[in-house]
Amino acid sequence: MAAVLEFAILGLLQESPMHGYELRKELTAKLGAIRAAISYGSLYPTLRRLQAGGWITEAAETPATAEEVPALTSRRGRVVYKITAEGKERFAQLIAQAGPETYDDTGFGVHFAFFARTDQATRLRILEGRRRKIEERREGLRDVLGRAAERLDAYTLELQRHGLDACEREVRWLEELIANERSGRAPTVPNIGTAGGRREDNSPPPPGETRNERP
Amino acid sequence: MAAVLEFAILGLLQESPMHGYELRKELTAKLGAIRAAISYGSLYPTLRRLQAGGWITEAAETPATAEEVPALTSRRGRVVYKITAEGKERFAQLIAQAGPETYDDTGFGVHFAFFARTDQATRLRILEGRRRKIEERREGLRDVLGRAAERLDAYTLELQRHGLDACEREVRWLEELIANERSGRAPTVPNIGTAGGRREDNSPPPPGETRNERP
DNA sequence: GTGCGATGTATCGGTCCGATACATCGCGGC
DNA sequence: GCCGCGATGTATCGGACCGATACATCGCAC
Numbered sequence: 001m002a003a004v005l006e007f008a009i010l011g012l013l014q015e016s017p018m019h020g021y022e023l024r025k026e027l028t029a030k031l032g033a034i035r036a037a038i039s040y041g042s043l044y045p046t047l048r049r050l051q052a053g054g055w056i057t058e059a060a061e062t063p064a065t066a067e068e069v070p071a072l073t074s075r076r077g078r079v080v081y082k083i084t085a086e087g088k089e090r091f092a093q094l095i096a097q098a099g100p101e102t103y104d105d106t107g108f109g110v111h112f113a114f115f116a117r118t119d120q121a122t123r124l125r126i127l128e129g130r131r132r133k134i135e136e137r138r139e140g141l142r143d144v145l146g147r148a149a150e151r152l153d154a155y156t157l158e159l160q161r162h163g164l165d166a167c168e169r170e171v172r173w174l175e176e177l178i179a180n181e182r183s184g185r186a187p188t189v190p191n192i193g194t195a196g197g198r199r200e201d202n203s204p205p206p207p208g209e210t211r212n213e214r215p
Numbered sequence: 216m217a218a219v220l221e222f223a224i225l226g227l228l229q230e231s232p233m234h235g236y237e238l239r240k241e242l243t244a245k246l247g248a249i250r251a252a253i254s255y256g257s258l259y260p261t262l263r264r265l266q267a268g269g270w271i272t273e274a275a276e277t278p279a280t281a282e283e284v285p286a287l288t289s290r291r292g293r294v295v296y297k298i299t300a301e302g303k304e305r306f307a308q309l310i311a312q313a314g315p316e317t318y319d320d321t322g323f324g325v326h327f328a329f330f331a332r333t334d335q336a337t338r339l340r341i342l343e344g345r346r347r348k349i350e351e352r353r354e355g356l357r358d359v360l361g362r363a364a365e366r367l368d369a370y371t372l373e374l375q376r377h378g379l380d381a382c383e384r385e386v387r388w389l390e391e392l393i394a395n396e397r398s399g400r401a402p403t404v405p406n407i408g409t410a411g412g413r414r415e416d417n418s419p420p421p422p423g424e425t426r427n428e429r430p
Numbered sequence: 431g432t433g434c435g436a437t438g439t440a441t442c443g444g445t446c447c448g449a450t451a452c453a454t455c456g457c458g459g460c
Numbered sequence: 461g462c463c464g465c466g467a468t469g470t471a472t473c474g475g476a477c478c479g480a481t482a483c484a485t486c487g488c489a490c
Contacts, residue, residue, distance in 0.1 A: 003446095005445080019470090020471090021468060022469095029363055030371055032352075032355055032356055033356060033377065033378025033379070034378070038446090039446070040471070041449085041473080044471060046445090077454085077469070109374065113371050116369070116370050152244075152245070153331035155328065159248050159327050162388055166248075218476065219477085221476095235440090254480095255439080256477070256478055256479070256480085257476070259439075260441090261476090293438065294438095
């Protein structure tokens, strides 16, 4: 139902309007730890879906004056997308819902990537839901390694061991994040660098927000 | 093209015939570290596809004598699948190909799970391909953490850091496996337990095989 | 005797990927 | 002067896989 890409695009377009190619690059940078690279075969259909729903619109290229020198640099068939008020509402709604489907690998990753736009209570709920899910996976792997070990070959066992290790590690990571969250601080390293770059949107940060700001 | 499920089913059915439900359980046990649980919405269509290709066949239930006491235990509409000679050939072929598509998370995982049926040269090739892929991902994450750090909020950065950590860890794991493989030994713990359970297939193990055997 | 959880088969809609196609732009090499 | 090549850019198609759902049977506990 929730559609990971839809969510991510709405989140990114809230920072600034973008065309498809740029969107893909930003998406890849932001979700690099989660997904390898977003396929155009998903991106463009999703954009059309979002447009059909009224969550985003096509914005005309050539920013202010239309009769500028047209041959300056590349300015051809680019289609710039822009989020609508309904889109922002939708995004907030998707965050607020944040059900069990949010706890699988991809769903969690993409939600986490937009934690800066998520209120603290929801952050905590998501982190705990995710931890629970990983703990279950961990128990499943332990079961297999314990009970069914004789039925499996050495390679399969090694794979399970590696997976189990990753689970234990992630649980510990989540514990830290949860502790940090409860103490009201931002993630591990309190404040890395300053938030530069573009920030044209003027939507107020959600309550309980912890976000890098210009000093 | 390669279809992960197709490969895994062929691999499992080589150990013994099974019906859908059982197949799903075994699949989930074997790939627990890779995928959460295989959906029936993938399983059944794939079985039909394999059947259409002649790689597997439906085997009649009620093993030897047909006129046995029919009401012993559950013995109703179960459909048991069995691999064909063509299926075994196909599986071997899929292993031999083992191209770049084998190096993504799922593809690698499922191939690794069947390393006991893979010759050493191919194992090495797959491990090295995977390592290369992860190293690339690692470099990508390092780039983002280095160059684009100011553009991203603290949570996104934390996500990248965690991803980077996982990459480094996996590279190290792969290094170990590769070293082991080169030295001709089985994975880390040389021989855990003894291979019990069913092993009705009589296909000869591929050359260079390392596999648990009954003592 | 009745409900309930495990076993068991199956379909449908939808998300997302990988391959592919195609067109433009700026740059360096020859 | 021009030619290819890699980056930029939009777009479609077929297929793999998932999640929800439906439905039927079996054995057991209460």
